[in-house]
Amino acid sequence: MAMADEIAAEEFSAVVARHRPQIFRFLLASTRDVDLAETLTQDCLLKAHKNWSSFRGESSAMTWLMRIAINLQKDHWRNRRMQFWRHTQSNAVELDEASEWLPSGERSVEQQLLAKERVRQVSKAVERLSERQRTVFLLRYVEEAELSEIARATGLSEGTVKAHLSRAVARVRAELGGKR
Amino acid sequence: MIFKDKAGAVGNVAEEPDELDKLDEALTNFRLSIHAWSEAAFSRQRTAVAPVAPKKVWRLALGWALGCVLVAGGASAGLWQHQQREMRNAAARVAEQQHLQEQLVAQQRSQQARQEDDDLLAKVDSDVSREIPTAMEPLAQLMAEDENP
Numbered sequence: 001m002a003m004a005d006e007i008a009a010e011e012f013s014a015v016v017a018r019h020r021p022q023i024f025r026f027l028l029a030s031t032r033d034v035d036l037a038e039t040l041t042q043d044c045l046l047k048a049h050k051n052w053s054s055f056r057g058e059s060s061a062m063t064w065l066m067r068i069a070i071n072l073q074k075d076h077w078r079n080r081r082m083q084f085w086r087h088t089q090s091n092a093v094e095l096d097e098a099s100e101w102l103p104s105g106e107r108s109v110e111q112q113l114l115a116k117e118r119v120r121q122v123s124k125a126v127e128r129l130s131e132r133q134r135t136v137f138l139l140r141y142v143e144e145a146e147l148s149e150i151a152r153a154t155g156l157s158e159g160t161v162k163a164h165l166s167r168a169v170a171r172v173r174a175e176l177g178g179k180r
Numbered sequence: 181m182i183f184k185d186k187a188g189a190v191g192n193v194a195e196e197p198d199e200l201d202k203l204d205e206a207l208t209n210f211r212l213s214i215h216a217w218s219e220a221a222f223s224r225q226r227t228a229v230a231p232v233a234p235k236k237v238w239r240l241a242l243g244w245a246l247g248c249v250l251v252a253g254g255a256s257a258g259l260w261q262h263q264q265r266e267m268r269n270a271a272a273r274v275a276e277q278q279h280l281q282e283q284l285v286a287q288q289r290s291q292q293a294r295q296e297d298d299d300l301l302a303k304v305d306s307d308v309s310r311e312i313p314t315a316m317e318p319l320a321q322l323m324a325e326d327e328n329p
Contacts, residue, residue: 025218034221101217102209118206119213126210141207142214173203 012052015061016045022062022143023069029138030073032097032127040076044069059152066143066153070135077131098123118176125175129168136161137168 023044028037047068048055055064099119104112126134135154139145147165151158 021218021222024222025214028218028221029214034224037221098210098213098217100213101220102213103216115205115209118202119209122206122210142211144211169203172207173199176203176206 008052012049015065016048019062019065020045023065026066026138026143027069027073029098029126029142030134031076036076040069040072043072047072060149063149063152066139066145067155070154073135074131121175122172125172126168129171132156133164133168133171136164137172140165 020041024037024041027040027044028034031037031040044065048065055061059067099116102112102116102119107115126137129137132154136150136156139150139153140147145153147158147161150156151161154161156164
């Protein structure tokens with residue numbers, strides 16, 4: 001029994017080491033708040049640790065962890081809406097924060113500025129998306145998840161995921177000056 | 181090229197290749213930015229902040245509240261004392277003025293009485309001098325009788 005526990009703990013440690021940065025990245029992109037993303041990542045891993053024995057491997061560990069992270073994020077926003085009267089100091093950064101991290105690559109200065117401006121526009125459009133659309137969009141275009149994985153992580157059908165993604169992309173496209 | 185591969189899944193944007201490229205590039209750059217930001221944030225140095233126990237928070241709040249009450253009480257007591265002192269000073273000033281006025285009136289009255297007394301005495305003197313003959317008056321009469329027999 002102790003041996004099994006030890007193996008489970010080792011497995012869990014390996015899963016955490018492999019997927020923690022990705023969970024953090026998704027939560028950071030969703031919340032735009034480094035401290036909050038760290039806290040939610042910790043909560044996610046804690047919850048996963050508590051329920052690790054119930055993980056049956058029907059989906060990948062990453063999808064399972066992402067599902068927990070999405071639920072925690074939802075709970076957080078719900079609680080925050082309920083506690084609107086509380087004065088909370090938000091660490092959320094300005095929209096153009098993400099664009100500042102754009103690697104310069106081999107672009108000219110003008111190309112870099114244009115690229116940053118477009119990243120800023122995408123961030124702005126993402127900010128305005130509904131919670132569900134944003135989750136689906138970030139999983140698809142930041143985490144590069146397959147539609148089936150997104151469906152499993154969000155608990156939606158693939159058709160619903162497609163619909164949300166389509167609307168989200170249309171909004172981003174409109175923000176970039178294209179057609180809806 | 182994520183977007184192009186998934187074009188069928190996300191809608192009918194494939195009609196305009198330029199726009200598609202623009203969108204594709206923007207989404208790729210967005211992904212790269214988020215990845216770079218996340219890596220930087222993930223590898224930054226973290227400082228552990230000990231959470232303040234609720235009891236301590238209450239104590240702190242209570243301390244602040246008591247401090248505020250004391251400061252407010254002290255300030256209002258000082259203000260009240262100041263007001264009282266001002267009122268006493270004002271009353272003393274008024275009393276002093278009244279006293280001075282009374283003194284002035286009394287002085288005027290006594291002066292007036294003295295003047296009246298002086299006038300009365302002068303009048304009495306003149307009346308008496310008119311009624312009583314002078315010491316040489318009988319002799320003067322005799323002398324007049326001698327001259328006119």
